[in-house]
Amino acid sequence: xxxxxxxxxxxxxxxxxxxxxxxxxxxxxxxxxxxxxxxxxxxxxxxxxxxxxxxxxxxxxxxxxxxxxxxxxxxxxxxxxxxxxxxxxxxxxxxxxxxxxxxxxxxxxxxxxxxxxxxxxxxxxxxxxxxxxxxxxxxxxxxxxxxxxxxxxxxxxxxxxxxxxxxxxxxxxxxxxxxxxxxxxxxxxxxxxxxxxxxxxxxxxxxxxxxxxxxxxxxxxxxxxxxxxxxxxxxxxxxxxxxxxxxxxxxxxxxxxxxxxxxxxxxxxxxxxxxxxxxxxxxxxxxxxxxx
Ligand code: SF4
Ligand code: SF4
Numbered sequence: 152x153x154x155x156x157x158x159x160x161x162x163x164x165x166x167x168x169x170x171x172x173x174x175x176x177x178x179x180x181x182x183x184x185x186x187x188x189x190x191x192x193x194x195x196x197x198x199x200x201x202x203x204x205x206x207x208x209x210x211x212x213x214x215x216x217x218x219x220x221x222x223x224x225x226x227x228x229x230x231x232x233x234x235x236x237x238x239x240x241x242x243x244x245x246x247x248x249x250x251x252x253x254x255x256x257x258x259x260x261x262x263x264x265x266x267x268x269x270x271x272x273x274x275x276x277x278x279x280x281x282x283x284x285x286x287x288x289x290x291x292x293x294x295x296x297x298x299x300x301x302x303x304x305x306x307x308x309x310x311x312x313x314x315x316x317x318x319x320x321x322x323x324x325x326x327x328x329x330x331x332x333x334x335x336x337x338x339x340x341x342x343x344x345x346x347x348x349x350x351x352x353x354x355x356x357x358x359x360x361x362x363x364x365x366x367x368x369x370x371x372x373x374x375x376x377x378x379x380x381x382x383x384x385x386x387x388x389x390x391x392x393x394x395x396x397x398x399x400x401x402x403x404x405x406x407x408x409x410x411x412x413x414x415x416x417x418x419x420x421x422x423x424x425x426x427x428x429x430x431x432x433x434x435x436x437x438x439x440x441x442x443x
Contacts (some may be wrong), residue, residue, distance in 0.1 A: 158203045158380040164211030171281040187384040196227045198409040204235045212395045216245035218231040225257045236261030244282045247288040264309040270325035309335040344439040353439045370425045399434035
Protein backbone atom coordinates (compact mmCIF):
# COMPACT_ATOMS: atom_id res chain seq x y z
CA UNK A 152 0.00 0.00 0.00
CA UNK A 153 1.19 3.54 -0.74
CA UNK A 154 1.53 5.70 2.34
CA UNK A 155 1.19 9.47 2.60
CA UNK A 156 4.45 11.27 1.73
CA UNK A 157 4.23 13.38 4.91
CA UNK A 158 2.18 13.15 8.12
CA UNK A 159 -1.09 15.07 8.30
CA UNK A 160 -0.78 15.47 12.06
CA UNK A 161 2.31 15.97 14.21
CA UNK A 162 2.20 15.66 17.98
CA UNK A 163 5.18 17.36 19.62
CA UNK A 164 5.95 16.96 23.30
CA UNK A 165 7.72 20.25 24.00
CA UNK A 166 7.77 19.41 27.72
CA UNK A 167 6.70 16.32 29.66
CA UNK A 168 5.54 18.38 32.65
CA UNK A 169 2.09 18.54 34.18
CA UNK A 170 0.65 20.19 37.29
CA UNK A 171 -1.84 17.39 37.99
CA UNK A 172 -1.66 13.71 38.89
CA UNK A 173 -4.84 12.42 37.29
CA UNK A 174 -6.08 8.94 38.13
CA UNK A 175 -6.22 8.07 34.42
CA UNK A 176 -2.73 9.22 33.51
CA UNK A 177 0.85 7.95 33.78
CA UNK A 178 2.39 11.43 33.47
CA UNK A 179 3.98 11.08 36.91
CA UNK A 180 5.71 7.87 35.76
CA UNK A 181 7.61 9.60 32.94
CA UNK A 182 11.29 9.56 33.74
CA UNK A 183 14.41 10.93 32.11
CA UNK A 184 12.75 13.31 29.67
CA UNK A 185 13.43 17.04 29.87
CA UNK A 186 12.00 19.96 27.94
CA UNK A 187 12.79 20.02 24.26
CA UNK A 188 15.07 22.93 23.39
CA UNK A 189 13.60 25.88 21.51
CA UNK A 190 16.15 25.22 18.74
CA UNK A 191 14.81 21.71 18.35
CA UNK A 192 11.20 22.89 18.31
CA UNK A 193 12.12 25.39 15.59
CA UNK A 194 13.89 22.69 13.63
CA UNK A 195 10.84 20.42 13.69
CA UNK A 196 8.56 23.27 12.63
CA UNK A 197 10.91 24.13 9.76
CA UNK A 198 10.89 20.45 8.75
CA UNK A 199 7.13 20.81 8.24
CA UNK A 200 7.19 24.09 6.30
CA UNK A 201 5.22 23.96 3.07
CA UNK A 202 4.41 20.26 3.48
CA UNK A 203 0.68 20.62 4.02
CA UNK A 204 0.65 19.55 7.66
CA UNK A 205 -3.00 19.81 8.76
CA UNK A 206 -2.56 19.78 12.53
CA UNK A 207 0.20 20.55 15.03
CA UNK A 208 -0.44 19.32 18.59
CA UNK A 209 2.27 20.89 20.81
CA UNK A 210 1.85 18.48 23.75
CA UNK A 211 1.79 14.73 24.40
CA UNK A 212 0.96 13.28 27.83
CA UNK A 213 1.35 16.63 29.60
CA UNK A 214 -0.34 19.98 30.12
CA UNK A 215 0.60 22.29 27.24
CA UNK A 216 0.35 25.45 29.35
CA UNK A 217 3.06 24.08 31.66
CA UNK A 218 5.46 25.05 28.89
CA UNK A 219 6.16 28.73 29.43
CA UNK A 220 7.27 28.87 25.78
CA UNK A 221 3.91 27.77 24.43
CA UNK A 222 3.20 31.15 22.85
CA UNK A 223 6.60 31.10 21.17
CA UNK A 224 5.51 27.81 19.61
CA UNK A 225 2.28 29.50 18.49
CA UNK A 226 4.36 32.35 17.00
CA UNK A 227 6.53 29.91 15.05
CA UNK A 228 3.52 27.95 13.84
CA UNK A 229 1.75 31.14 12.76
CA UNK A 230 4.83 32.32 10.86
CA UNK A 231 6.06 29.12 9.24
CA UNK A 232 2.99 26.85 9.18
CA UNK A 233 0.15 29.25 8.40
CA UNK A 234 -1.89 26.46 6.80
CA UNK A 235 -1.63 24.25 9.90
CA UNK A 236 -4.20 24.28 12.71
CA UNK A 237 -2.80 24.27 16.25
CA UNK A 238 -4.76 21.86 18.49
CA UNK A 239 -4.57 21.53 22.28
CA UNK A 240 -5.88 19.27 25.02
CA UNK A 241 -5.73 21.16 28.31
CA UNK A 242 -6.70 20.61 31.92
CA UNK A 243 -7.66 24.33 31.87
CA UNK A 244 -6.17 25.08 35.29
CA UNK A 245 -3.68 27.54 33.79
CA UNK A 246 -6.03 29.02 31.21
CA UNK A 247 -6.20 32.43 32.83
CA UNK A 248 -8.11 35.20 31.11
CA UNK A 249 -4.80 36.56 29.84
CA UNK A 250 -3.73 33.21 28.38
CA UNK A 251 -7.14 32.61 26.83
CA UNK A 252 -7.19 36.06 25.26
CA UNK A 253 -3.69 35.67 23.89
CA UNK A 254 -4.37 32.20 22.49
CA UNK A 255 -7.60 33.26 20.81
CA UNK A 256 -5.70 35.95 18.93
CA UNK A 257 -3.82 33.34 16.89
CA UNK A 258 -5.78 32.70 13.71
CA UNK A 259 -4.38 29.19 13.31
CA UNK A 260 -5.47 28.13 16.81
CA UNK A 261 -8.31 25.84 15.78
CA UNK A 262 -9.15 23.33 18.48
CA UNK A 263 -9.13 22.85 22.23
CA UNK A 264 -10.37 19.99 24.40
CA UNK A 265 -11.23 20.71 28.01
CA UNK A 266 -10.03 17.54 29.78
CA UNK A 267 -12.25 17.40 32.85
CA UNK A 268 -13.25 13.86 33.91
CA UNK A 269 -16.01 15.01 36.25
CA UNK A 270 -19.10 17.16 36.54
CA UNK A 271 -18.98 17.79 40.28
CA UNK A 272 -16.29 19.18 42.57
CA UNK A 273 -16.07 15.98 44.55
CA UNK A 274 -15.58 13.64 41.59
CA UNK A 275 -13.40 16.07 39.62
CA UNK A 276 -10.96 16.59 42.48
CA UNK A 277 -10.74 12.84 43.11
CA UNK A 278 -10.06 12.19 39.43
CA UNK A 279 -7.67 15.12 38.97
CA UNK A 280 -5.59 15.61 42.15
CA UNK A 281 -3.73 18.88 42.10
CA UNK A 282 -6.49 20.78 40.30
CA UNK A 283 -9.29 22.88 41.79
CA UNK A 284 -12.77 22.46 40.30
CA UNK A 285 -13.95 26.03 40.93
CA UNK A 286 -10.92 27.51 39.22
CA UNK A 287 -11.05 25.12 36.25
CA UNK A 288 -14.80 25.67 35.79
CA UNK A 289 -14.45 29.45 35.83
CA UNK A 290 -11.50 29.27 33.40
CA UNK A 291 -13.59 27.18 31.00
CA UNK A 292 -16.53 29.56 31.32
CA UNK A 293 -14.37 32.63 30.69
CA UNK A 294 -12.66 30.94 27.74
CA UNK A 295 -16.06 30.29 26.14
CA UNK A 296 -17.19 33.87 26.77
CA UNK A 297 -14.01 35.25 25.22
CA UNK A 298 -14.37 32.94 22.24
CA UNK A 299 -17.76 34.53 21.58
CA UNK A 300 -16.60 38.07 22.28
CA UNK A 301 -13.65 37.72 19.91
CA UNK A 302 -15.72 36.05 17.19
CA UNK A 303 -13.65 32.86 17.28
CA UNK A 304 -16.36 30.26 16.83
CA UNK A 305 -13.95 28.62 14.37
CA UNK A 306 -12.03 27.37 17.43
CA UNK A 307 -13.66 24.00 18.01
CA UNK A 308 -14.21 23.27 21.70
CA UNK A 309 -14.67 19.75 23.01
CA UNK A 310 -15.43 18.75 26.62
CA UNK A 311 -13.93 15.38 27.55
CA UNK A 312 -14.74 12.95 30.33
CA UNK A 313 -12.56 9.86 30.45
CA UNK A 314 -14.66 7.17 32.01
CA UNK A 315 -13.64 4.93 34.89
CA UNK A 316 -15.76 3.30 37.59
CA UNK A 317 -14.96 6.29 39.84
CA UNK A 318 -16.69 8.85 37.64
CA UNK A 319 -19.34 6.86 35.79
CA UNK A 320 -22.10 8.51 37.83
CA UNK A 321 -20.98 11.91 36.52
CA UNK A 322 -21.24 11.01 32.85
CA UNK A 323 -24.85 12.11 32.25
CA UNK A 324 -24.51 15.26 34.40
CA UNK A 325 -21.36 16.02 32.40
CA UNK A 326 -23.26 15.75 29.12
CA UNK A 327 -26.05 17.95 30.51
CA UNK A 328 -23.54 20.49 31.82
CA UNK A 329 -21.84 21.06 28.46
CA UNK A 330 -24.74 20.54 26.04
CA UNK A 331 -25.29 23.68 23.94
CA UNK A 332 -22.13 25.27 25.36
CA UNK A 333 -19.35 23.47 23.49
CA UNK A 334 -19.13 22.08 19.96
CA UNK A 335 -18.56 18.49 20.99
CA UNK A 336 -18.82 16.33 24.10
CA UNK A 337 -16.80 13.15 24.41
CA UNK A 338 -17.32 10.54 27.12
CA UNK A 339 -14.80 7.82 26.41
CA UNK A 340 -13.56 4.74 28.18
CA UNK A 341 -10.17 5.03 29.87
CA UNK A 342 -7.55 3.11 27.91
CA UNK A 343 -5.86 1.89 31.08
CA UNK A 344 -2.68 3.86 30.44
CA UNK A 345 -2.31 4.69 34.11
CA UNK A 346 -1.56 1.04 34.78
CA UNK A 347 1.24 0.54 32.30
CA UNK A 348 3.38 -0.84 35.09
CA UNK A 349 0.83 -3.60 35.72
CA UNK A 350 0.89 -4.49 32.05
CA UNK A 351 4.67 -4.58 32.00
CA UNK A 352 4.49 -7.09 34.83
CA UNK A 353 2.10 -9.19 32.78
CA UNK A 354 -0.88 -8.50 35.00
CA UNK A 355 -4.15 -7.99 33.19
CA UNK A 356 -6.30 -7.13 36.16
CA UNK A 357 -7.27 -4.01 38.00
CA UNK A 358 -7.88 -0.61 36.49
CA UNK A 359 -6.24 -1.31 33.19
CA UNK A 360 -8.58 -4.22 32.57
CA UNK A 361 -11.83 -2.29 32.95
CA UNK A 362 -11.85 -0.97 29.43
CA UNK A 363 -9.42 -3.39 27.84
CA UNK A 364 -11.83 -4.15 25.02
CA UNK A 365 -12.42 -0.52 24.14
CA UNK A 366 -12.79 -0.33 20.38
CA UNK A 367 -10.91 2.98 19.93
CA UNK A 368 -7.58 1.60 18.88
CA UNK A 369 -5.28 4.13 17.20
CA UNK A 370 -3.82 1.41 14.99
CA UNK A 371 -6.99 -0.57 14.27
CA UNK A 372 -9.58 2.17 13.93
CA UNK A 373 -7.99 5.56 13.35
CA UNK A 374 -5.02 4.03 11.53
CA UNK A 375 -2.83 6.73 13.11
CA UNK A 376 0.38 5.13 11.85
CA UNK A 377 -0.79 6.02 8.34
CA UNK A 378 -1.20 9.75 8.96
CA UNK A 379 0.20 10.90 12.33
CA UNK A 380 3.63 11.31 13.91
CA UNK A 381 4.39 11.40 17.64
CA UNK A 382 7.56 13.11 18.89
CA UNK A 383 8.78 12.91 22.50
CA UNK A 384 10.66 15.80 24.11
CA UNK A 385 13.94 13.87 23.71
CA UNK A 386 13.33 14.07 19.93
CA UNK A 387 12.55 10.38 19.65
CA UNK A 388 9.68 9.55 17.31
CA UNK A 389 7.45 6.81 18.71
CA UNK A 390 5.08 4.49 16.93
CA UNK A 391 1.85 5.49 18.56
CA UNK A 392 0.18 7.88 21.03
CA UNK A 393 -0.07 4.96 23.46
CA UNK A 394 3.72 4.65 23.64
CA UNK A 395 4.07 7.25 26.37
CA UNK A 396 7.30 5.83 27.77
CA UNK A 397 8.99 5.47 24.35
CA UNK A 398 9.38 1.70 24.04
CA UNK A 399 9.38 1.53 20.24
CA UNK A 400 11.52 4.23 18.67
CA UNK A 401 11.03 4.92 14.98
CA UNK A 402 13.72 7.59 14.63
CA UNK A 403 15.18 10.71 16.18
CA UNK A 404 14.62 14.23 14.88
CA UNK A 405 18.00 15.49 16.05
CA UNK A 406 19.58 13.28 13.44
CA UNK A 407 16.81 13.00 10.84
CA UNK A 408 14.10 15.18 9.35
CA UNK A 409 10.39 14.57 9.84
CA UNK A 410 10.20 13.39 6.24
CA UNK A 411 13.17 11.04 6.60
CA UNK A 412 11.65 9.34 9.63
CA UNK A 413 8.19 9.23 8.08
CA UNK A 414 9.34 7.64 4.84
CA UNK A 415 12.20 5.64 6.36
CA UNK A 416 12.59 1.88 6.40
CA UNK A 417 11.80 1.57 10.13
CA UNK A 418 8.49 3.43 9.89
CA UNK A 419 7.50 1.52 6.74
CA UNK A 420 8.32 -1.81 8.36
CA UNK A 421 6.33 -0.97 11.49
CA UNK A 422 3.39 0.39 9.50
CA UNK A 423 3.23 -2.78 7.47
CA UNK A 424 3.12 -4.85 10.64
CA UNK A 425 0.23 -2.84 12.06
CA UNK A 426 -1.63 -3.00 8.76
CA UNK A 427 -1.29 -6.76 8.93
CA UNK A 428 -2.44 -7.00 12.53
CA UNK A 429 0.98 -7.90 13.93
CA UNK A 430 1.38 -6.32 17.37
CA UNK A 431 4.72 -7.71 18.52
CA UNK A 432 6.70 -4.50 19.02
CA UNK A 433 7.58 -3.56 22.59
CA UNK A 434 5.08 -0.66 22.59
CA UNK A 435 2.31 -3.01 21.45
CA UNK A 436 3.23 -5.74 23.92
CA UNK A 437 2.89 -3.13 26.68
CA UNK A 438 -0.11 -1.42 25.06
CA UNK A 439 -2.75 -0.37 27.57
CA UNK A 440 -5.46 -1.34 25.09
CA UNK A 441 -4.30 -4.92 24.66
CA UNK A 442 -6.92 -7.19 26.16
CA UNK A 443 -6.20 -10.25 28.26
S1 SF4 B 1 -4.43 13.63 32.13
FE1 SF4 B 1 -3.57 15.58 31.46
S2 SF4 B 1 -3.84 16.95 33.23
FE2 SF4 B 1 -4.03 14.86 33.98
S3 SF4 B 1 -1.96 14.26 34.68
FE3 SF4 B 1 -2.21 13.57 32.56
S4 SF4 B 1 -1.38 15.20 31.32
FE4 SF4 B 1 -1.77 16.03 33.34
S1 SF4 C 1 -1.20 -2.11 19.67
FE1 SF4 C 1 0.62 -0.86 19.28
S2 SF4 C 1 0.10 0.53 17.64
FE2 SF4 C 1 -1.81 -0.34 18.44
S3 SF4 C 1 -2.55 1.15 19.96
FE3 SF4 C 1 -1.30 -0.33 21.04
S4 SF4 C 1 0.80 0.50 21.06
FE4 SF4 C 1 -0.40 1.59 19.52
